[in-house]
Amino acid sequence: MAVIEVTSAEQFEELLRKNAKVAVMFTAAWSGRSRAVSPAFEELSEQPTDIVFASVDVDGVAPVAQKYGIRTIPTFILFKDGDKSDDVAGANIPALADKLKMLAV
Secondary structure, eight states: OOOEEEOSHHHHHHHHHHOSEEEEEEEOTTOHHHHHHHHHHHHHHTSSSSOEEEEEETTTTHHHHHHTTOOSSSEEEEEETTEEEEEEESSOHHHHHHHHHHHHO
């Protein structure tokens, strides 16, 4: 499954409403770390799970980034039934992979 690029707060809310499990990467075009981990996030999205993967640019969809207090780029937030269930700040893909396994259960 491909990573969905979220371009508005409305799209983000709809994504959470329509999907039980969502993994979101908060990123920025200017962030070298985000560019470095994007391929790994994409690779994780291709694993056979019921988790929907999305990307939110903190500059393009600032209201969503502000709502979740994003201070580190990248930050990954996992949602279950519309509520935040876990997060990983920074480019720690191994930690994200472990948390995704727990979310997939």
